[in-house]
Amino acid sequence: SASAQDSESISTLHQLQEEEEIRRKRIENVRTILVIMSGRAVIFDDASLRQKILLTYPDAKIYFMSTKANPMGEKLPSSAKIDLLIDFTGPGHRHKWLWARKLRSQTRVCVGRPAGLFREHIYDRLSTELTRKDLPRDVLERERLVQREVLALAGIPVSQRGNSTKD
16 A cells, blocks of 8 residues: 555645745734634634644734624733734624724734725735635535635644544
8 A cells, every 4th residue: 555655645745835835924023913703603712723823923922802802711901012913704704893994003914804894905914715716615614714724824834634534
């Protein structure tokens, strides 16, 4: 089964190259991160997101909020300057009116999804979900792919170890 080992090796090398490419998008001097959770589907809970983010930004303080601007866990101090915003709010998700503009004024680098009125113009890095035709129709599967893309735009690789087999 040498060919199976070869294909697995090639797959692993490809994955490592992808992760290295994502790491190149890392933003320097990040101390404060605000994560806006998706209003539609939480693919990664706050604990797993914190773990993934800290692997890339080990010195950062991470805060979580809902799309309605409610703190999830420790509250972000009102005077805090945000270095990195990771916004999982997608098209059609409910969120606070003009909140993206307010966050933009407090944040050095904004990463997110093309949702709402102004994000295409005010966020630094946006997912390509509106232009992609290959995304699945299943909400959870779509959210999983897009949320991984948003993390990649922030320089945070999501490692998928092991190969799944058919049931």
